[in-house]
Amino acid sequence: MTAKVIDGKAFAATVRAKVAHHVAALKAKGLTPGLAVVLVGEDPASQVYVRNKHASTIEVGMASFEHKLQIDTSEADLLALVESLNADPKVHGILVQLPLPSHLNSELIINTIDPSKDVDGFHISNVGLLGTGQKSMVPCTPLGCLMMLRDHHGKLAGLNAVVVGRSNIVGKPMAQLLLGDSCTVTIAHSRTKDLASVCRSADILVAAVGRPEMITGDMVKSGATVIDVGINRVERDGKSRLVGDVHYASAVEVAGAITPVPGGVGPMTIACLLANTVTACCRANGLAEPEGLTA
Numbered sequence: 291m292t293a294k295v296i297d298g299k300a301f302a303a304t305v306r307a308k309v310a311h312h313v314a315a316l317k318a319k320g321l322t323p324g325l326a327v328v329l330v331g332e333d334p335a336s337q338v339y340v341r342n343k344h345a346s347t348i349e350v351g352m353a354s355f356e357h358k359l360q361i362d363t364s365e366a367d368l369l370a371l372v373e374s375l376n377a378d379p380k381v382h383g384i385l386v387q388l389p390l391p392s393h394l395n396s397e398l399i400i401n402t403i404d405p406s407k408d409v410d411g412f413h414i415s416n417v418g419l420l421g422t423g424q425k426s427m428v429p430c431t432p433l434g435c436l437m438m439l440r441d442h443h444g445k446l447a448g449l450n451a452v453v454v455g456r457s458n459i460v461g462k463p464m465a466q467l468l469l470g471d472s473c474t475v476t477i478a479h480s481r482t483k484d485l486a487s488v489c490r491s492a493d494i495l496v497a498a499v500g501r502p503e504m505i506t507g508d509m510v511k512s513g514a515t516v517i518d519v520g521i522n523r524v525e526r527d528g529k530s531r532l533v534g535d536v537h538y539a540s541a542v543e544v545a546g547a548i549t550p551v552p553g554g555v556g557p558m559t560i561a562c563l564l565a566n567t568v569t570a571c572c573r574a575n576g577l578a579e580p581e582g583l584t585a
């Protein structure tokens with residue numbers, strides 16, 4: 291069996307097209323959704339992410355507000371900026387690019403963002419709302435995974451889902467979302483015993499570990515859907531390459547469907563950031579939420 295390849299790049303393009311459609315409809319009402327991105331310092335990877343976010347925001351017709359701050363920016367100054375963005379009616383979404391330099395308290399900064407503008411879904415209020423099954427802003431990467439799973443399976447109810455990884459930004463919210471769709475969810479982590487057999491129980495296997503190609507084909511149940519969140523840079527044959535947490539060549543022979551790396555989950559993350567910004571704009575203005583763009 292060779293798995294169906296879930297094309298995240300194409301799927302993300304359809305999400306961005308939906309977002310652009312909603313943005314146009316909002317603009318016709320005199321509302322332009324706006325996303326503010328704050329970058330502190332000059333971390334090269336973060337600079338690339340912020341540049342991509344800016345370009346994607348403009349492409350769908352939204353307003354993009356970039357704030358690039360010096361690496362030695364004080365916590366007080368950053369908090370003051372966040373407060374001013376909270377108060378700015380042109381800004382519907384605020385994203386503070388992580389990681390922040392070590393002299394800044396990330397938790398404090400994130401929890402100062404107005405939860406209704408917290409398009410990353412990291413504010414403790416949003417974490418609590420998601421955990422209790424209430425309407426929240428949902429972290430972008432797990433939301434993207436959920437959208438792809440719903441698109442592939444239709445209904446997810448009753449399926450066995452295993453999420454490998456329990457981070458606050460991917461593993462835990464992913465598990466909450468799958469639970470919200472009535473999957474039977476197991477969360478595996480570095481202390482899990484016999485990870486291979488836990489993984490083989492999964493109809494849906496989500497890998498969010500950060501270890502190159504750790505999940506091999508013999509750990510995948512025949513016909514399972516495999517979502518590979520991992521992004522790992524490795525050296526192969528003298529070249530730098532991106533690989534996932536799943537050993538693609540062996541897993542693709544066993545799975546029913548699989549996301550590749552690159553071109554799987556990655557492109558969905560920015561698409562979902564844009565989706566969250568439109569959702570935030572609609573909620574802030576008492577309008578119906580865009581269908582298919584939220585959890």
Ligand code: NDP
Pocket residue numbers: 431454455456457458459460461478479480481482485498499500501519520521522555556559
């Ligand atoms: P973290 O390092 O925060 O979490 C990794 C998790 O994997 C931890 O819960 C850890 O368990 C678990 N783990 C580590 N080793 C093992 C092991 N041997 N067996 C089982 N579980 C293990 O990573 P993130 O969640 O932030 O990211 C995970 C991956 O996803 C990374 O490759 C990252 O680059 C990628 N990523 C991709 C995104 C995208 O847009 N596509 C967005 C965000 C992340 P424990 O808690 O016990 O230590």
